[in-house]
Amino acid sequence: MKRTALLSAAMTVPLTVGVLCATGTASARDLTGPPHAVRDLYGTKTPYAPQERPSHYQKPPKGFSPVFTENVARHGSRAMSDGEDGEAVLALLRQAEQQGALTDLGGELGPQVQSLLDAASALGYGNLSARGAQEHRETALRMEQRLPSLFGRIAAEHEPIVVETSGVARTVASAEAFTRGLTAGDPALAGVIKAPVTDKNLLYFHKQPQNADYQAYLAGDPAAAAVLAGIDADPRTAEAAHRVVARLFHGDFVAALPAAAQVSFARSLHQLFAAAPDLSVEAPGVDLSRFLAPRDAQWFAYLDDAEEFYQKGPGFSGRTITYRMAGVLLDDLLAEARAKADGSSDKGAVLRFTHAEEIEPLAALMGLPRSTEPAEPGTPYTYRNNPWRGADVSPMGANIQWDLYANKPSDGKPASHLVRMLYNEKETAFKASCKPVTRGSHFYDLNELEQCLGHR
Template sequence: MLKRYFILLITLCWLTSHAASPTATDYSYSQCQGSAIPYPVPDMALKAIPDSLTPIFVNHVGRHGARFLSSARYTASLLSYLHKADSLGTITPAGRRLISLCRLVDERTAGHWGALDSLGMAEQRGIASRLYSLAPALFHDKKVNAISSYVPRCIASMDEFTHRLATLDNSIDISTASGRQNSPLLRPWTSDSAYIAYMDGSEWHDVYKRFVDTTAPESVAVKLLGPAYPFSPGEKKEVAMAAYKVIAGCSAMSVDPQADSFLTLPEYNALWSIVNLHHYLTHSASTLSSAPMDMAASLLRDLISTMDSAAVGANPYSVMLRFGHAETLMPLLALMRLPECYYLTDRFDTVGMHWRDFFVVPMAANLQMILLRAKSGKLYVRVDLNEHPVTLIPDRPEIYIPWETAGAYLSRCLPQQSTPHNAS
């Protein structure tokens, strides 16, 4: 009875202090999965193109689909703590349930760490089907080019996507390529010197550490290991973060973790906000540095140049597909200043209110740039984020923008006045 009272007291104290914060978020259990959230299927009615416009080209940049957990790191860490608590006799019923969940994840994922799973395959097939339905004329007797990162889940995503297109229309001429030669576009963080220097620096680490220290709910570890567990300094936060990683990653591999049996919604929000800030500081625009978004410059230049060549009939492909990672898209979307993908502030505790990884890069996240020709011959572009049309130019509400205007805007987004847009 005393143990239950102690746990309740700790939880209430943390909840009271956290609720008092004006920047605390209140997202749902589903949203708190963050970038591990399965892809949200769009309303096809929102994607319809007016009869007055004819699609002539599509650029697509996509993240791999839902996957198994990337490694056994977090289940191994949790099981180490949980087994120790069990041997000491301090473990709680929630802790025993978490042992079962970790074992299930390990069994389900054995030999498949980081691999695309059946849900991820279905996500890619669904996106391919909807793109085909949107503009079937872009595929019939046309050439499609696809490239991917060398990482197997990206290659598998490309394969599922292109295989679905081929089953819809076997007249399509599809070429695919994967490998490290695509890393400058799809994995720029491995070679961009300014980004590497930023990541090696202390400034973003200091901001992140302060946020973890003030935000991570220690009540989670106590609820799992018990109030009598002999915690060392920092272990409560380590246990809470490992629990978040395992629980948040379950739905992507079609496992229901029953998150509410381990975490209250405020605790889940707090843990999500920590991971969300890490994504933001390391792969999006911030007041600390533009290096994380600037590393997407080569990819944006490629998108502009291939749109330009399609505009003048010089691109041999009607559709170009690129398959990478969340870390491929986050910098690109920030560099383009897309709504809710670009946020600058010195108040880093407000990031979770304005920049949300579950919106920016869910599993199978994608950017589609659709080039369209009006009956007058004028060219327009529509930008879709996760298959939802979005505005491109700040303070302009138009969804369909003349390509000449859009291309010039995107060129201005490039760092250091890169190669100018060449619309004709």
């Protein structure tokens, strides 16, 4: 949601908002994999970091070995979609400069913003960054290292590795980076990796005609519009924005700047702040952390998370409009696993590359941890009352991986098949209605998953 009209009048919606609380702060960015408190400053623009060490993973039950793997991954870190926020920030900085109203700190902001815009423009707005490519290469290498016997068999038996994307350039580039990671680990895999194919119904479903009801929800659902307007109108938004501009501009200039313009400027600045780590290679000298105090950055990240929550996440209790469309992707995960198990597929792996608009609904539909708790009508989503965080649910490069294990047929019985799920490379239980093979195990019978996930 763009907010770049710096001198526009404020629009308010009469709505009583419950107590909002953003908990925790951080003093600095950590571009190599920020801890939880720091990641709360960046929302869904948080660069990717694996969430568990393989040494902590459970061993499969005795007699079972991996026979297939599949994933769904968000594209990696990228340039911002356009230069609108940067141009808006620069416009107000130029106005202040002409009036001699920049503080010393404010005078340092313009060159930083311009450098970020130049880097994004040179890369191509919206395109995968070098950091994003590295995220996927390294994720692929870790996948291969976790499953050496599987990938050895894939190469030896020439089992196809199928690659699917939304067709958007950053997902295609992410797929290319991922497969380069696989071949860097084992060059023999190059001969079995298939050319990427585009499947928009599967990996860009939020924009397809069959989901016109969801698009109508985004365009003008009264309840969603009211709750988001009410969250934005919380007094802490204006207070945070005022603190931001007061550090950058002298008092008279700030006093003459309408509250709506202050909020618009501060939110645009936060968008740039959140985007900068994703371009750490292309714009290595850009550091916008000095221009936003951590508590203010976290407040604006919360506002962005609220939009994600109501537009792509679990949303309102009793309504499924924001995530039921992800059923097509869940069905595909189950179908590919079943096809491998019953012998109708010779694929060794299926790799899918998509967007936050698909990952967040899928996480909600599957009941993944911290991804599924909706908000009650009249009680807006906050960091205090709900665990949903964009940095956890769908950071750049977010991924859900299913590994299929089989044992050998014996005594005339067919092989059994188990599934282990990784969410951002952390062993993750399926929802509570799904029963693992033993208490506390992360391995589930495929038949059980087909029943408990409701898509048999």
